Amino acid sequence: MTVEYIAELRERVRQQRPLIHHITNFVVMNDTANVTLHIGALPVMAHAREEVAEMVASASALVLNPGTLTRDWVESMRIAGKRANELGIPVVLDPVGAGATRLRTETNLHLLEEVRISVVRGNSGEIGALTGMGGLVKGVEAIVEVDDPVEVAKALARRYRTTVAITGRRDIVTDGMRVFGVDNGHPMLKTITGTGCSASTMVAAFLSVDRDHVLASVASLVCFGLAAELAAAEARGPGSFKVALYDAIYNLSADQIRAGARVVEL
Amino acid sequence: MTVEYIAELRERVRQQRPLIHHITNFVVMNDTANVTLHIGALPVMAHAREEVAEMVASASALVLNPGTLTRDWVESMRIAGKRANELGIPVVLDPVGAGATRLRTETNLHLLEEVRISVVRGNSGEIGALTGMGGLVKGVEAIVEVDDPVEVAKALARRYRTTVAITGRRDIVTDGMRVFGVDNGHPMLKTITGTGCSASTMVAAFLSVDRDHVLASVASLVCFGLAAELAAAEARGPGSFKVALYDAIYNLSADQIRAGARVVEL
């Protein structure tokens, strides 16, 4: 995993402008549509069961984010996910609030069983809840981290033959064999809503230009974390941090990636 | 009501990080989730009838805001509200657009009848519509104020044994006996959407750390209004005002509260 590779993927997104179909929650739709555009991709938010199969067919990646779930939305996620599988389109699952209620935990497990998920991106508590290996989620926040995020991530990855990305102080990405740690990021990310969801959107954008799910996920999390670091350096609080984060994602250059990427293979 | 008390409550929110469960409107979900985080609390937005009773059980306060209401959402509000009542969790009602349509007026009155509401926070027209004592609401804006907001607020407070906060040039908070006026705030608050809803979120955050509904409401409105004053001092328009408002809520310090709080007991 070289830094040049990360810079190249970031540039590919800008060049190819992949369409990212989101079926996502009401809180972050505007944010994740913006992040999609800022990284250089095109967003579409569509959830009607009559159109999701058709819409996803023109997309390069699909994001399923049941953060404000109801039954009809989850049904649309299933339809879109299965169609994406048929067409070989990568699917990212963001299990928002798994562990906080039975509905959330079960919905995400059902999606993992019924749809072949390329990458699950969640916080440590959410991934812990999906594996039954600890962590505690209050609302949508991991208030108790799992003891060993690498083992938890590996366990989920192996169980569902998927790639798992746990974001936190150190992001962990694994397909059950290879394991990477990403040390980019900043505590200010926790002061605004939707940054986990935005990270999932970044993963989807990078998956759409590279079929190695592990490396694409790592690259996207480096870029997102690095943008956060650059933004925090000039922010006066969470309002100005969000503005600066969006500017930084948009402007993120190969030179900045070379200077700031912090990845280790574990 | 001392200024030190307000500063202490603001700090308690930061320390305790209470979870605020919102069942709220689509327009402001992102804003109120952010305001919740900026004041130091944790937000969750969840509206599925299958999970609201479970979700609210882990929350420290519940916000019901039927600003883009439909029947299924209101039903979820009822379920969550009743469960919150059973558990002794405070409930804030934001009657967005009461008076603008029959559906909105009746829905809010039904919620007041079926759920024990801790605090109703609305503008003068909305609270007037709920009491039948005048005011005029166009869309979600009070375009005609009630003649005597103190009497209107007292009337609603007594009828439903609740605390009422009318926000406006001077905010009024009363439980039907004690009456406070808060003179913090700024006209720029009317140039962006969702500031009333954000004020309700602030009330909920403060209720979750203090069981005196009147004082907690007063303290929260002082903090919100003061943040608006600080933000307006550096804003060039509503876009930069919103950014500065979020920074100010996050950074709001005991010293700023001591220097700027403007509360009177009426």
Next chain:
Amino acid sequence: MTVEYIAELRERVRQQRPLIHHITNFVVMNDTANVTLHIGALPVMAHAREEVAEMVASASALVLNPGTLTRDWVESMRIAGKRANELGIPVVLDPVGAGATRLRTETNLHLLEEVRISVVRGNSGEIGALTGMGGLVKGVEAIVEVDDPVEVAKALARRYRTTVAITGRRDIVTDGMRVFGVDNGHPMLKTITGTGCSASTMVAAFLSVDRDHVLASVASLVCFGLAAELAAAEARGPGSFKVALYDAIYNLSADQIRAGARVVEL
């Protein structure tokens, strides 16, 4: 079409504070509510079938934007649109993603057939899809422009006896006879979500203070494009561009309009 006329309409919106009822998509609700306020009008978002007919009756314009459509929302659009027609209230249709799926194309055509639309505001691909005259839409973006936007706009305007505004590098506004081109605008508008939807909101605000649909649309697009130019001059990326755009819409003065308006009759 004089520049003074544009400046006068902009000022009329500020003075009259018309209520703009939106039935719109989840992604942009917050943005378009803000743009409505910044230009000087009042927003309300309401979609319950039980209240839309009552709500629209107190509005000065209605925006129908099926950008995240489902059947129940479209049914509410029909009810509100028909009631607006009965009351002589202007209706703007924003056919988000027409051409991307059959559901979107057909829904927008049905709305055009069942509701008398005052202005259709879309990008070149969307309007092309509604006429069957070319263009290609991926998600909600026109990735292939129509060959001759003036002819396409005229065709749709004539077929439905409406006014059509195609926004793009040069905005085209026509009722099938008169044709205007607006050269205000900036490429940064494509780096944030919801700017098309915001343009539609601006059109609605101006329609509500002038019954000449063509001139009101032209004036609104001049103001929106000009605000974008002013914002881009100080933006460092899409985050700060959005903030500056909102400040510029709010502050937009007669002098700025006189200095910057770029309209031609074609």
